[in-house]
Amino acid sequence: MSLVKAKKHLGQHFLTDKNIAEKIVNSLKSSDHYSDVLEVGPGMGILSDFLLSRDSPRAHLIDIDTESYHFLKKKYPHLGERLINGDFLELDFKKIFSGKLGIIGNFPYNISSQILFKILDNRDQVVELVGMFQKEVAERCAEKPGSKEYGILSVFLQAYFKVEYLFSVKPGVFNPPPKVTSAVIRLTRNEVGKLDCDEKLFWQVVKAGFNQRRKTLRNALSALVSKETMQDDPLLELRAERLSVNDFVRLTNLVSESR
Incomplete structure (x- = not known):
């Protein structure tokens, strides 16, 4: 199979280090609490290889890039409808997933905030997220009160999730290398069903x-x-x-x- 070319307008930077890919997948710690996991933007499947080697939860992949979709369709012919060619931001979670859900991905940095607000909108279904973001965004998500980095996203995420900054990732393990350092964070749904206010x-x-x-x-x-x-x-x-x-x-x- 010919390799997929990274597309700048989609913010694609393909991870090439398998050790880091395995470490990201192994960072899913709450998978006993959900039956399905969705990988966002799998590209050529470096995370997917480790994700699909697990017995559970059941893995689904979604990529907006048609070239990646056709590449993955040949690579993982057994996935069938669990491989989706579409926009994660437009995905109707309840229509596809009947129960609780995990999310994982090397997320496009140009839509990081939109992805996180999508998770917030679906917080009743999403039990856990493990993802790669630009380091500054990752730090902002996990930041505590009192710093200039602490902001709107920090408060909204921490209202409903435990946010953990896991590790940093250097640009050299991507193709093409981004101009920024990356980082992996984990969100774990807390026990707050509804805040004690409007x-x-x-x-x-x-x-x-x-x-x-x-x-x-x-x-x-x-x-x-x-x-x-x-x-x-x-x-x-x-x-x-x-x-x-x-x-x-x-x-x-x-x-x-x-x-």
């Missing part, structure tokens, strides 16, 4: 706080609730980057009560 308002509060992160929250949230009606609370004198998930839950309830 979740829609929670998202609005977090976004408003970080969109004006240099301001104190009393000023940053003025579009959601007037400063005159806002109750006095020490949280309002802080900036968004100082607040934990639980703090944002309390702040959301405070905003709700002040409206």
Whole structure:
């Protein structure tokens, strides 16, 4: 089979180091809790080889690149409908997977945030994610309150998942090599079914706080609730980057009560 050419517009950088590929697949630790695992952007199947060698969970592959799809169709003829030529961001999880799900992949860096928000949208099904991201994105996901890297994505992910930064990966093990260092993270669904607040308002509060992160929250949230009606609370004198998930839950309830 002829090799697949990496396409810049798809953000493709194919991993070439089998040891790292095996290490990524072995980082799936919660697979006893789901029956299916979906690999996103398998390319030429370096992760897939290790994923498909496992007895369980049942592996599915999705790639938007038609050339990769046809390559993988020849490489893994037994997959049948478990090999999907399509856009992960448009995938209807509930239509394809009836139960809980794991996600794995060497993700395109140009749509990293969109992929993670897709996971958040499907948090009732996704038990675990192990993935390769740009190092800065990976650090942001796992960052704790108090730093400039801590932001909207940090709060949203940590509200529903345990986030672990696993290891860094140098550019030289990719073809073509990216201009940045990469890193692998693991998300494991926590026990929070629903936050102890209005979740829609929670998202609005977090976004408003970080969109004006240099301001104190009393000023940053003025579009959601007037400063005159806002109750006095020490949280309002802080900036968004100082607040934990639980703090944002309390702040959301405070905003709700002040409206």
